[in-house]
Amino acid sequence: MTKMKIVEYGDEILRKVTSRVIKFDKSLRKLVEDMFETMYASEGVGLAAPQIGVSKRVLVLDVEYPSGRYTDEKTNKEVTSYNPLVLINPVIIGKDGQIISREGCLSFPNVLIDVIRHKKIIVKYQDLLGKERKLLAEDNLLCRCIQHEIDHLDGKLFIDKPAKAEEVKEVLEKAGFGNVQSPPSSILIG
Ligand SMILES: [Zn+2]
Incomplete structure:
Protein backbone atom coordinates (compact mmCIF):
# COMPACT_ATOMS: atom_id res chain seq x y z
CA MET A 1 0.00 0.00 0.00
CA THR A 2 1.21 3.45 -0.82
CA LYS A 3 0.14 6.71 0.70
CA MET A 4 -0.55 9.02 -2.21
CA LYS A 5 -0.47 12.78 -2.37
CA ILE A 6 -3.92 14.30 -2.12
CA VAL A 7 -4.83 16.62 -4.98
CA GLU A 8 -5.95 20.01 -3.76
CA TYR A 9 -8.56 22.41 -5.07
CA GLY A 10 -7.27 24.26 -8.12
CA ASP A 11 -6.12 21.07 -9.88
CA GLU A 12 -8.34 20.54 -12.89
CA ILE A 13 -8.73 16.78 -12.30
CA LEU A 14 -11.16 17.62 -9.48
CA ARG A 15 -13.49 19.20 -12.08
CA LYS A 16 -13.41 16.29 -14.53
CA VAL A 17 -16.21 13.76 -14.91
CA THR A 18 -14.57 10.39 -14.21
CA SER A 19 -14.83 7.23 -16.30
CA ARG A 20 -16.56 3.99 -15.33
CA VAL A 21 -14.56 1.02 -14.11
CA ILE A 22 -14.79 -1.84 -16.60
CA LYS A 23 -12.01 -4.16 -15.42
CA PHE A 24 -12.14 -5.58 -11.91
CA ASP A 25 -8.52 -6.62 -11.84
CA LYS A 26 -5.32 -6.38 -9.83
CA VAL A 60 -13.64 4.46 -0.36
CA LEU A 61 -15.28 5.25 2.96
CA ASP A 62 -14.94 4.48 6.63
CA VAL A 63 -17.26 6.61 8.71
CA GLU A 64 -16.24 4.85 11.94
CA TYR A 65 -12.70 6.07 11.59
CA PRO A 66 -11.22 8.03 13.33
CA SER A 67 -14.16 8.16 15.78
CA GLY A 68 -13.88 4.36 16.09
CA ARG A 69 -10.66 4.68 18.06
CA TYR A 70 -10.90 4.04 21.76
CA THR A 71 -8.82 2.75 24.66
CA ASP A 72 -9.62 -0.78 25.76
CA GLU A 73 -10.22 -0.65 29.53
CA LYS A 74 -8.87 -4.13 30.22
CA THR A 75 -5.64 -3.94 28.25
CA ASN A 76 -5.31 -0.17 28.33
CA LYS A 77 -4.33 -0.35 24.68
CA GLU A 78 -5.66 1.82 21.90
CA VAL A 79 -8.03 -0.08 19.65
CA THR A 80 -9.27 1.03 16.26
CA SER A 81 -12.43 -0.36 14.78
CA TYR A 82 -12.37 -0.26 11.01
CA ASN A 83 -15.39 -0.48 8.76
CA PRO A 84 -14.02 0.00 5.25
CA LEU A 85 -16.43 0.29 2.37
CA VAL A 86 -15.59 0.41 -1.35
CA LEU A 87 -18.09 1.71 -3.90
CA ILE A 88 -17.31 1.25 -7.57
CA ASN A 89 -19.43 2.89 -10.28
CA PRO A 90 -21.90 4.16 -7.63
CA VAL A 91 -25.21 5.70 -8.69
CA ILE A 92 -27.85 7.28 -6.46
CA ILE A 93 -31.09 5.57 -7.52
CA GLY A 94 -33.35 6.92 -4.78
CA LYS A 95 -33.35 10.08 -2.67
CA ASP A 96 -35.58 11.88 -0.23
CA GLY A 97 -35.58 14.87 2.10
CA GLN A 98 -32.96 17.49 2.75
CA ILE A 99 -30.43 18.20 5.48
CA ILE A 100 -27.83 20.88 6.04
CA SER A 101 -24.61 20.02 7.83
CA ARG A 102 -21.03 21.13 8.17
CA GLU A 103 -18.59 19.48 5.75
CA GLY A 104 -14.91 19.52 5.02
CA CYS A 105 -12.89 17.87 2.26
CA LEU A 106 -9.36 16.47 2.16
CA SER A 107 -8.78 18.49 -1.04
CA PHE A 108 -9.64 21.71 0.83
CA PRO A 109 -7.48 21.93 3.96
CA ASN A 110 -8.99 24.25 6.60
CA VAL A 111 -12.29 24.75 4.78
CA LEU A 112 -15.58 23.94 6.50
CA ILE A 113 -18.96 25.05 5.16
CA ASP A 114 -22.63 24.18 5.58
CA VAL A 115 -23.74 21.98 2.70
CA ILE A 116 -27.19 20.89 1.49
CA ARG A 117 -27.62 17.11 1.05
CA HIS A 118 -30.39 14.56 0.62
CA LYS A 119 -31.54 13.14 3.93
CA LYS A 120 -31.96 9.64 2.59
CA ILE A 121 -30.37 7.88 -0.37
CA ILE A 122 -30.35 4.50 -2.02
CA VAL A 123 -27.15 3.75 -3.89
CA LYS A 124 -26.46 1.09 -6.47
CA TYR A 125 -22.79 0.17 -6.86
CA GLN A 126 -20.35 -2.64 -7.59
CA ASP A 127 -17.98 -4.19 -5.09
CA LEU A 128 -14.32 -5.04 -5.73
CA LEU A 129 -15.33 -8.23 -7.51
CA GLY A 130 -17.76 -6.41 -9.77
CA LYS A 131 -20.84 -7.74 -8.01
CA GLU A 132 -23.86 -5.41 -8.02
CA ARG A 133 -24.99 -4.23 -4.60
CA LYS A 134 -27.39 -1.75 -3.04
CA LEU A 135 -27.13 0.32 0.09
CA LEU A 136 -29.56 2.56 1.97
CA ALA A 137 -28.28 5.36 4.16
CA GLU A 138 -30.46 7.78 6.08
CA ASP A 139 -29.77 10.83 8.19
CA ASN A 140 -26.23 9.89 9.17
CA LEU A 141 -22.60 10.57 8.34
CA LEU A 142 -22.49 7.69 5.85
CA CYS A 143 -25.40 9.21 3.91
CA ARG A 144 -23.72 12.61 3.63
CA CYS A 145 -20.30 11.17 2.97
CA ILE A 146 -21.46 9.00 0.05
CA GLN A 147 -23.10 12.03 -1.57
CA HIS A 148 -19.94 14.10 -1.08
CA GLU A 149 -17.75 11.40 -2.65
CA ILE A 150 -20.10 10.61 -5.56
CA ASP A 151 -20.06 14.33 -6.38
CA HIS A 152 -16.27 14.08 -6.71
CA LEU A 153 -16.78 11.46 -9.44
CA ASP A 154 -18.85 13.97 -11.40
CA GLY A 155 -16.43 16.86 -11.04
CA LYS A 156 -18.65 18.47 -8.42
CA LEU A 157 -17.36 19.75 -5.10
CA PHE A 158 -18.98 20.52 -1.75
CA ILE A 159 -18.55 24.25 -2.36
CA ASP A 160 -21.07 23.89 -5.24
CA LYS A 161 -23.89 23.07 -2.80
CA PRO A 162 -23.56 25.59 0.00
CA ALA A 163 -26.40 26.37 2.38
CA LYS A 164 -25.18 29.97 2.38
CA ALA A 165 -23.61 30.98 -0.95
CA GLU A 166 -21.91 34.04 0.52
CA GLU A 167 -20.00 31.85 2.98
CA VAL A 168 -18.01 30.05 0.26
CA LYS A 169 -15.88 32.87 -1.13
CA GLU A 170 -15.02 34.17 2.30
CA VAL A 171 -14.03 30.77 3.71
CA LEU A 172 -12.00 29.88 0.60
CA GLU A 173 -10.10 33.14 0.71
CA LYS A 174 -9.38 32.70 4.40
CA ALA A 175 -7.98 29.22 3.75
CA GLY A 176 -5.75 30.58 0.99
CA PHE A 177 -7.70 29.37 -2.05
CA GLY A 178 -7.93 32.24 -4.49
CA ASN A 179 -10.12 31.77 -7.53
CA VAL A 180 -13.45 30.00 -7.29
CA GLN A 181 -13.77 27.53 -10.17
CA SER A 182 -17.14 26.64 -11.66
CA PRO A 183 -18.33 23.04 -11.91
CA PRO A 184 -18.23 21.43 -15.38
CA SER A 185 -20.86 22.90 -17.71
CA SER A 186 -22.45 19.50 -18.40
CA ILE A 187 -23.41 19.38 -14.74
CA LEU A 188 -25.04 22.79 -14.88
CA ILE A 189 -27.19 21.72 -17.82
CA GLY A 190 -28.05 18.24 -16.55
ZN1 LIG B 1 -14.08 15.83 -0.82
Missing part, protein backbone atom coordinates in the same frame (compact mmCIF):
# COMPACT_ATOMS: atom_id res chain seq x y z
CA SER A 27 -4.73 -2.74 -10.73
CA LEU A 28 -8.17 -1.83 -9.36
CA ARG A 29 -7.38 -3.62 -6.08
CA LYS A 30 -4.06 -1.76 -5.87
CA LEU A 31 -5.84 1.57 -6.46
CA VAL A 32 -8.34 0.80 -3.67
CA GLU A 33 -5.55 -0.20 -1.27
CA ASP A 34 -3.69 3.02 -1.96
CA MET A 35 -6.88 5.01 -1.48
CA PHE A 36 -7.51 3.43 1.94
CA GLU A 37 -3.89 3.99 2.97
CA THR A 38 -4.15 7.65 1.95
CA MET A 39 -7.57 8.17 3.55
CA TYR A 40 -6.61 6.63 6.91
CA ALA A 41 -3.28 8.46 7.00
CA SER A 42 -5.12 11.73 6.38
CA GLU A 43 -7.78 10.96 9.02
CA GLY A 44 -10.53 11.31 6.44
CA VAL A 45 -13.81 9.39 6.41
CA GLY A 46 -14.01 9.19 2.62
CA LEU A 47 -11.88 9.57 -0.49
CA ALA A 48 -12.65 9.57 -4.21
CA ALA A 49 -10.13 8.39 -6.83
CA PRO A 50 -9.71 11.83 -8.50
CA GLN A 51 -8.39 13.09 -5.16
CA ILE A 52 -5.28 10.99 -5.72
CA GLY A 53 -5.15 11.89 -9.40
CA VAL A 54 -7.04 8.91 -10.87
CA SER A 55 -10.10 9.85 -12.93
CA LYS A 56 -12.17 6.72 -12.27
CA ARG A 57 -15.50 6.02 -10.57
CA VAL A 58 -14.07 4.57 -7.37
CA LEU A 59 -14.57 5.72 -3.80
Whole structure:
Protein backbone atom coordinates (compact mmCIF):
# COMPACT_ATOMS: atom_id res chain seq x y z
CA MET A 1 0.00 0.00 0.00
CA THR A 2 1.21 3.45 -0.82
CA LYS A 3 0.14 6.71 0.70
CA MET A 4 -0.55 9.02 -2.21
CA LYS A 5 -0.47 12.78 -2.37
CA ILE A 6 -3.92 14.30 -2.12
CA VAL A 7 -4.83 16.62 -4.98
CA GLU A 8 -5.95 20.01 -3.76
CA TYR A 9 -8.56 22.41 -5.07
CA GLY A 10 -7.27 24.26 -8.12
CA ASP A 11 -6.12 21.07 -9.88
CA GLU A 12 -8.34 20.54 -12.89
CA ILE A 13 -8.73 16.78 -12.30
CA LEU A 14 -11.16 17.62 -9.48
CA ARG A 15 -13.49 19.20 -12.08
CA LYS A 16 -13.41 16.29 -14.53
CA VAL A 17 -16.21 13.76 -14.91
CA THR A 18 -14.57 10.39 -14.21
CA SER A 19 -14.83 7.23 -16.30
CA ARG A 20 -16.56 3.99 -15.33
CA VAL A 21 -14.56 1.02 -14.11
CA ILE A 22 -14.79 -1.84 -16.60
CA LYS A 23 -12.01 -4.16 -15.42
CA PHE A 24 -12.14 -5.58 -11.91
CA ASP A 25 -8.52 -6.62 -11.84
CA LYS A 26 -5.32 -6.38 -9.83
CA SER A 27 -4.73 -2.74 -10.73
CA LEU A 28 -8.17 -1.83 -9.36
CA ARG A 29 -7.38 -3.62 -6.08
CA LYS A 30 -4.06 -1.76 -5.87
CA LEU A 31 -5.84 1.57 -6.46
CA VAL A 32 -8.34 0.80 -3.67
CA GLU A 33 -5.55 -0.20 -1.27
CA ASP A 34 -3.69 3.02 -1.96
CA MET A 35 -6.88 5.01 -1.48
CA PHE A 36 -7.51 3.43 1.94
CA GLU A 37 -3.89 3.99 2.97
CA THR A 38 -4.15 7.65 1.95
CA MET A 39 -7.57 8.17 3.55
CA TYR A 40 -6.61 6.63 6.91
CA ALA A 41 -3.28 8.46 7.00
CA SER A 42 -5.12 11.73 6.38
CA GLU A 43 -7.78 10.96 9.02
CA GLY A 44 -10.53 11.31 6.44
CA VAL A 45 -13.81 9.39 6.41
CA GLY A 46 -14.01 9.19 2.62
CA LEU A 47 -11.88 9.57 -0.49
CA ALA A 48 -12.65 9.57 -4.21
CA ALA A 49 -10.13 8.39 -6.83
CA PRO A 50 -9.71 11.83 -8.50
CA GLN A 51 -8.39 13.09 -5.16
CA ILE A 52 -5.28 10.99 -5.72
CA GLY A 53 -5.15 11.89 -9.40
CA VAL A 54 -7.04 8.91 -10.87
CA SER A 55 -10.10 9.85 -12.93
CA LYS A 56 -12.17 6.72 -12.27
CA ARG A 57 -15.50 6.02 -10.57
CA VAL A 58 -14.07 4.57 -7.37
CA LEU A 59 -14.57 5.72 -3.80
CA VAL A 60 -13.64 4.46 -0.36
CA LEU A 61 -15.28 5.25 2.96
CA ASP A 62 -14.94 4.48 6.63
CA VAL A 63 -17.26 6.61 8.71
CA GLU A 64 -16.24 4.85 11.94
CA TYR A 65 -12.70 6.07 11.59
CA PRO A 66 -11.22 8.03 13.33
CA SER A 67 -14.16 8.16 15.78
CA GLY A 68 -13.88 4.36 16.09
CA ARG A 69 -10.66 4.68 18.06
CA TYR A 70 -10.90 4.04 21.76
CA THR A 71 -8.82 2.75 24.66
CA ASP A 72 -9.62 -0.78 25.76
CA GLU A 73 -10.22 -0.65 29.53
CA LYS A 74 -8.87 -4.13 30.22
CA THR A 75 -5.64 -3.94 28.25
CA ASN A 76 -5.31 -0.17 28.33
CA LYS A 77 -4.33 -0.35 24.68
CA GLU A 78 -5.66 1.82 21.90
CA VAL A 79 -8.03 -0.08 19.65
CA THR A 80 -9.27 1.03 16.26
CA SER A 81 -12.43 -0.36 14.78
CA TYR A 82 -12.37 -0.26 11.01
CA ASN A 83 -15.39 -0.48 8.76
CA PRO A 84 -14.02 0.00 5.25
CA LEU A 85 -16.43 0.29 2.37
CA VAL A 86 -15.59 0.41 -1.35
CA LEU A 87 -18.09 1.71 -3.90
CA ILE A 88 -17.31 1.25 -7.57
CA ASN A 89 -19.43 2.89 -10.28
CA PRO A 90 -21.90 4.16 -7.63
CA VAL A 91 -25.21 5.70 -8.69
CA ILE A 92 -27.85 7.28 -6.46
CA ILE A 93 -31.09 5.57 -7.52
CA GLY A 94 -33.35 6.92 -4.78
CA LYS A 95 -33.35 10.08 -2.67
CA ASP A 96 -35.58 11.88 -0.23
CA GLY A 97 -35.58 14.87 2.10
CA GLN A 98 -32.96 17.49 2.75
CA ILE A 99 -30.43 18.20 5.48
CA ILE A 100 -27.83 20.88 6.04
CA SER A 101 -24.61 20.02 7.83
CA ARG A 102 -21.03 21.13 8.17
CA GLU A 103 -18.59 19.48 5.75
CA GLY A 104 -14.91 19.52 5.02
CA CYS A 105 -12.89 17.87 2.26
CA LEU A 106 -9.36 16.47 2.16
CA SER A 107 -8.78 18.49 -1.04
CA PHE A 108 -9.64 21.71 0.83
CA PRO A 109 -7.48 21.93 3.96
CA ASN A 110 -8.99 24.25 6.60
CA VAL A 111 -12.29 24.75 4.78
CA LEU A 112 -15.58 23.94 6.50
CA ILE A 113 -18.96 25.05 5.16
CA ASP A 114 -22.63 24.18 5.58
CA VAL A 115 -23.74 21.98 2.70
CA ILE A 116 -27.19 20.89 1.49
CA ARG A 117 -27.62 17.11 1.05
CA HIS A 118 -30.39 14.56 0.62
CA LYS A 119 -31.54 13.14 3.93
CA LYS A 120 -31.96 9.64 2.59
CA ILE A 121 -30.37 7.88 -0.37
CA ILE A 122 -30.35 4.50 -2.02
CA VAL A 123 -27.15 3.75 -3.89
CA LYS A 124 -26.46 1.09 -6.47
CA TYR A 125 -22.79 0.17 -6.86
CA GLN A 126 -20.35 -2.64 -7.59
CA ASP A 127 -17.98 -4.19 -5.09
CA LEU A 128 -14.32 -5.04 -5.73
CA LEU A 129 -15.33 -8.23 -7.51
CA GLY A 130 -17.76 -6.41 -9.77
CA LYS A 131 -20.84 -7.74 -8.01
CA GLU A 132 -23.86 -5.41 -8.02
CA ARG A 133 -24.99 -4.23 -4.60
CA LYS A 134 -27.39 -1.75 -3.04
CA LEU A 135 -27.13 0.32 0.09
CA LEU A 136 -29.56 2.56 1.97
CA ALA A 137 -28.28 5.36 4.16
CA GLU A 138 -30.46 7.78 6.08
CA ASP A 139 -29.77 10.83 8.19
CA ASN A 140 -26.23 9.89 9.17
CA LEU A 141 -22.60 10.57 8.34
CA LEU A 142 -22.49 7.69 5.85
CA CYS A 143 -25.40 9.21 3.91
CA ARG A 144 -23.72 12.61 3.63
CA CYS A 145 -20.30 11.17 2.97
CA ILE A 146 -21.46 9.00 0.05
CA GLN A 147 -23.10 12.03 -1.57
CA HIS A 148 -19.94 14.10 -1.08
CA GLU A 149 -17.75 11.40 -2.65
CA ILE A 150 -20.10 10.61 -5.56
CA ASP A 151 -20.06 14.33 -6.38
CA HIS A 152 -16.27 14.08 -6.71
CA LEU A 153 -16.78 11.46 -9.44
CA ASP A 154 -18.85 13.97 -11.40
CA GLY A 155 -16.43 16.86 -11.04
CA LYS A 156 -18.65 18.47 -8.42
CA LEU A 157 -17.36 19.75 -5.10
CA PHE A 158 -18.98 20.52 -1.75
CA ILE A 159 -18.55 24.25 -2.36
CA ASP A 160 -21.07 23.89 -5.24
CA LYS A 161 -23.89 23.07 -2.80
CA PRO A 162 -23.56 25.59 0.00
CA ALA A 163 -26.40 26.37 2.38
CA LYS A 164 -25.18 29.97 2.38
CA ALA A 165 -23.61 30.98 -0.95
CA GLU A 166 -21.91 34.04 0.52
CA GLU A 167 -20.00 31.85 2.98
CA VAL A 168 -18.01 30.05 0.26
CA LYS A 169 -15.88 32.87 -1.13
CA GLU A 170 -15.02 34.17 2.30
CA VAL A 171 -14.03 30.77 3.71
CA LEU A 172 -12.00 29.88 0.60
CA GLU A 173 -10.10 33.14 0.71
CA LYS A 174 -9.38 32.70 4.40
CA ALA A 175 -7.98 29.22 3.75
CA GLY A 176 -5.75 30.58 0.99
CA PHE A 177 -7.70 29.37 -2.05
CA GLY A 178 -7.93 32.24 -4.49
CA ASN A 179 -10.12 31.77 -7.53
CA VAL A 180 -13.45 30.00 -7.29
CA GLN A 181 -13.77 27.53 -10.17
CA SER A 182 -17.14 26.64 -11.66
CA PRO A 183 -18.33 23.04 -11.91
CA PRO A 184 -18.23 21.43 -15.38
CA SER A 185 -20.86 22.90 -17.71
CA SER A 186 -22.45 19.50 -18.40
CA ILE A 187 -23.41 19.38 -14.74
CA LEU A 188 -25.04 22.79 -14.88
CA ILE A 189 -27.19 21.72 -17.82
CA GLY A 190 -28.05 18.24 -16.55
ZN1 LIG B 1 -14.08 15.83 -0.82
